[in-house]
Amino acid sequence: MAKLTKINHIAVVVPDIDEALKFWRDALGIAVDHVEDVPSQKSTVAFLPVADTEVELVKPTAPDTGAAKFLAERGGGMHHLCFEVDDVAGMLADLKAKGIRLINEEPIELPGRKMAFIHPKSTGGVLIELYEIIK
């Protein structure tokens, strides 16, 4: 059975990366690893490692994504929780067999990882992302 191994990141949607860094970096004191445009997610992301996980600050760059809608509706905040699993396809099959609603029934393959989202209707309102890191 597929196994969940760690929390990869907590994603926080923000309207402006520089403004957000005034709190997360300058006030809380978390060092920024890097800031990157992520065209596949239509966003700019700041990566702030904290011990063996990280906070990702996500600024939507197009209006047609879930993160952009979340920003428009709520003004930002915690958006999703990402767990690493050793076998994302296996985990999706397990979850589907248990009646869990998935946003992605098959893993999406990206450079360095496979990923999928679980629907918040089946998690008690938490959008959950699954990553399988490809080494």
Next chain:
Amino acid sequence: MAKLTKINHIAVVVPDIDEALKFWRDALGIAVDHVEDVPSQKSTVAFLPVADTEVELVKPTAPDTGAAKFLAERGGGMHHLCFEVDDVAGMLADLKAKGIRLINEEPIELPGRKMAFIHPKSTGGVLIELYEIIK
């Protein structure tokens, strides 16, 4: 200067612990460390360690808490993010000097820890808890 060391937990507010465990424990496969009544927080909490952090499932047990209001308004979901710091009083002083709005201007002392909340108005909508673990 006070330093943030790790993510202690991510708190998820749920209407029912047993129902929530059907997803988090039985479907995702995260082992439950224990479930505990926490009268100081007017809640029942299930602790689910994941690597060096944990997910806490929080069921409010009284209607007059922030978690209970969050549950009534949103039906549950990610409620707050808790960071461990080496000196919570020092961190609160640093944050206050930087103009960050605090819910608790002084640490609250509980068995085994000192804690305080930062107001989501100053964090981009994320309720942040700070813990200093007392060994």
